[in-house]
Amino acid sequence: MVNFGPGQARGILHRLAPAGRFHHARHPADGPLAAFVQHYWIVRWNLAGHAPQLQETLPHPNVYLVFEPGLTGVHGVASGRYTRVLEGDSFTFGVKFRPGGFRPFLGRPVSSLTDRSLALAPAFGAPAGDLERRVFDAADEHAMIRVVRAFLLERLPPPDPEVDRVAAIVDDIAADRGLTRVDRLAGRHGLGVRALQRLFGEYVGVGPKWVINRYRLHEAVEQLAAGGRVDWTALALDLGYFDQAHFIRDFRALVGRTPGDFARDLNAARS
Secondary structure (H helix, E strand, O other), X not given: OEEEOOXXXXXXXXXXXXXXXXXEEEEEOOHHHHHOEEEEEEEEEEOOOOOOEEEEEOOOOOOEEEEOOOOOEEEOOOXXXXXXXXXXXXXXXXXEEOOOOOHHHHOXXXXXXXXXXXXXXXXXXXXXXXXXXXXXXOOOHHHHHHHHHHHHHHOOOOOOHHHHHHHHHHHHHHHOOOOOOHHHHXXXXXXXXXXXXXXXXXXXXXXXXXXXXXXXXXXXXXXXXOOOOOOHHHHHHHOOOOOHHHHHHHHHHHHOOOHHXXXXXXXXXXX
16 A cells, blocks of 8 residues: 655656555644755655565755664755665655755755765764664654654754745746746846855755756656657757757756656556
């Protein structure tokens, strides 16, 4: 049985229900932490008697605090797709920070975390030592949230208006498919191009062009996953590409397959 929380997470490359038991839920942040944290999430799986399952997702411009045996730590923005194999009976619990939301906790440019991870102690200091144990000892995801929420509230940084500014710019990119140029994005938010690039390096960890490109490719994956006949040239132009060849190049570099191969794989899996 597969149980998914409200809303469909974007960037997931495998859409069909896999064998075994899975539970995926998201819980929005509240109170003072909502200024920095987007939501808490959990994935539980029990693959006893089933083959290991490949999990592939596309990157988002967010920093994550993740708790999983052997993988606990703070994970910066990944420039490539995230691939791993799930097996046995286990879980992953995490905190998804808002774009820019981890910068006040980190105290230095988030670009220093891009494609990198930090253990809890270097990320939060020595008192983080028993946080992992308390999360693993929690009875359920709600208890996990209470443990991590209390931990982060004890280290709550002062309000930072740049977090709201950055999050609003990233939301703008995600919502407006026609927004494909960095200069237009900068002008819309009253910034010069270089100032916008510096802001993203400091707070997001990747540049605005990277975020634009990734959200356009997220949109491509969503459209291909919906099925139906695809006009590849029209899709490429709709997503802001000059031609189909550049769209295919970027899609294959991130997803590992051409858009056509990806669509065929989805259709074959459905049949």
